[in-house]
Amino acid sequence: MSAPSSPSAPSATADATSAPSPPARLGTTLLVIVTAYLMVGVDSTVVNVALPDIAQGLHFSRTGLSWVLNAYTLAFGGLLLLGGRIGDIVGRRRTLAAGALLFALSSLLGGLATEGGWLLAARALQGLGGALIAPSTLALITTSFPEGPRRHHALSVYSSMAGIGGSVGLVLGGLLTSWASWRWALLINVPIGLALVLALPRFVTETPRHAGRFDLAGALTGTAGTTSLVYAFIRASETGWSDTRALLGFIAAAALLAGFALVEARADQPVMPLGLFSDRNRAGGYASILLLPAGMFGAFYFLTLICQQVLDYSPLRAGFAFLPMTLVMFTTVRLVPRLLARFGTKPVLLTGMTLVAAGAGWLWRLGPGDGYAAGLLGPLLLLGLGVGLSFMPLNATILSAVEPREAGAASGLLQTLQWLGGTVGLSVLVTVYGTATRHSTGSPDAVLTHGAARAFGVGALIALAALVVAASVITGRRGPARNV
Template structure:
């Protein structure tokens, strides 16, 4: 069987010839890739909505409930860099199929769970296979589309899925939990995975090995550091910043990540080559992913709390309320990739998108105990969706721009790592801010036992304080990322010379 390589290759000085022949089935491949990535993005918010029902069914405590989320985050965040390089090593088709089958199997076990331990184990396995699937999906996208115009359309569609998956997850999770059972929030992944596996086996051709090697010391240091950082921030969200299991683990994680960075500068085959992250555009894209990961929790977490706890919305009503934001995000990501990126590059999209996010969250600070959806929520969430569409349009495409085929997986993993690390930081930081603001409000406004109405006002004050902090985070991010990113369009991809014919034994294996 013949092989192909549709990857944008190295860059200047690569001895470029011309772009590889486009796969005639590339648009069908795009559907398969987007389906797989949608499954991952849906799973985060879908499972959050299913947690209360799962807790009632399996009889675990509130303290244990956090581990259903943390187990997934720990394995996902700590294994991303390793799995991104593994995809480059074993082949992207193989990694993609393994990730899909493994994620589906873990979802089936999770849905059938009859104990807390079984559910947590399944969630950890989901995170591990998601760590393989997420960067592989993005690197497949980057290596399948080489024509600049088609690349813009493909990344526009993928960006729409990535940016709107969380909101769609709220809708689907609410519908499944209300209409069927919390278990279907896990079982639904089997439908996505079955479609994607069938498509992958039918449409994806095996790509030549990239020549990548596994950096074992880098894996140990990088994965260990990410594990400690994600665990430390997750522990801070559920316990205290003063606990040894928070600051001590964070300190160890920081030391390991510093050691990882130093090792990457001297390793013969680094896990995360400095050439990938030190490029200004790609570095700016990774920083953008980190900032978005932190600030997103200002909307998808506290806004949901507000709608369901304070306004009395059901889970499915909350999901429907965010549909306009999802629609705007999808349109903006496509416009950004197809219209703006080829002319202006990522800088105006990232800086403008972050400023729009800041504006939307500043607008949300006007919420009150009796706010109406049309007057207080619709406008700011649509502004936020517009900003997210622009950001994802630029960040995902820029983060994989100009890398060699052997680095496509690890470059994709760096984007997902930024999002995961940002999410862990955001969960801990914003939960702490909200709790402190609520406590401070009660201590300064209430001098006896607080009434239900006063607690209600204090809670909303906590939400609005978080929204102001997220406003500042996005505004500062707009300045910093705008300064890092280069002006003008991304350089046109260069293409490596055609690979030499494979030896007979290798041809037989392919």
């Protein structure tokens, strides 16, 4: 739900076009690129508010319902690295156009779904389209805009839009579900995706191709391993930790992820270049960007259910319940470049991560009698402020001084870890919820709130772990990064 920030980006002088585009043309180019990534970010949460309606219409269980989110984020996060490599080899504009077309067609399929399996397959195809879009958008920013103020501005706008994509999705999903149907949360992507396909050749310059190979073995083993892990957690949440299928899922995940590590160590052109972890700050940033979404992504899932099933909000009202967080996040992201210049990267980052952990910890105390103002508003404001302060410094740290030839891989790995962290984190929190409520008694509202509060508590601990990693591994940098 975030993107690289204005203080830093991979240097791409070698990939940039030889003659700079006029400012007016660059403005249109930025609009096209930002719209593409905003579409991807919005779809990570746009169905959240529609989940109760989807569950009723397509007969999902409360824990099984998380697959509507995970089918998208697993395919998206698992294939981002391959998407980045494809963009490097065949051209980033071409890859972005193919992803936008696939995203539009899969959104159409999902909007027409009449059963759960059909919807999950369409969501997975959406994720594949998103995996082609996201790395190319970031790489096109770095190659389309010259170093200096123009690139700073472009990355600031990009970060602002992409950073609030998930929050905007919650509000937009509420509007569409209330005014039309949950299906329109998917169908709205069709005209946007087709418009992008038409606009890209006209306003965005293609990047040079780089010779290389596709690391299909690495992409498939990594995605299959993560999918097995998520399946095992969700299966355990439904049937218990002794379930045979859950245990087999964990075993398969361990084997596949070990195989992924071996493949990447031996591949000539790995989908995950292990050399990206050689820099201490970048390695710490990657670890933090994996953990931080893992601690907070599930909050959107459970807060949506609480708003509609405990507070009895309509989908529209539930969507607007997240608006304060969205506004705070958007405002904060716009201010972060100045904060970085004044205080440095690490102080801003640690402040933001502390606020995220505090917001999740506050939700830990949520009770069935707490209303919106007393139980939800304060934590949402802290989460919005914390996320706004955290992700731009993290992205700046990770993308600083990346070689131009590794721009796609570095940005792909950043977004891969971010989305996979959120996906695995959601499955962990769903498992905590299922374990906490399996033998609970009381009203449905009390059971839901009890299980969600336990999940929020574990989310707070994961966010705290991210804070510890950032504090102990990442070194401070005064002012904006120099490698812009």
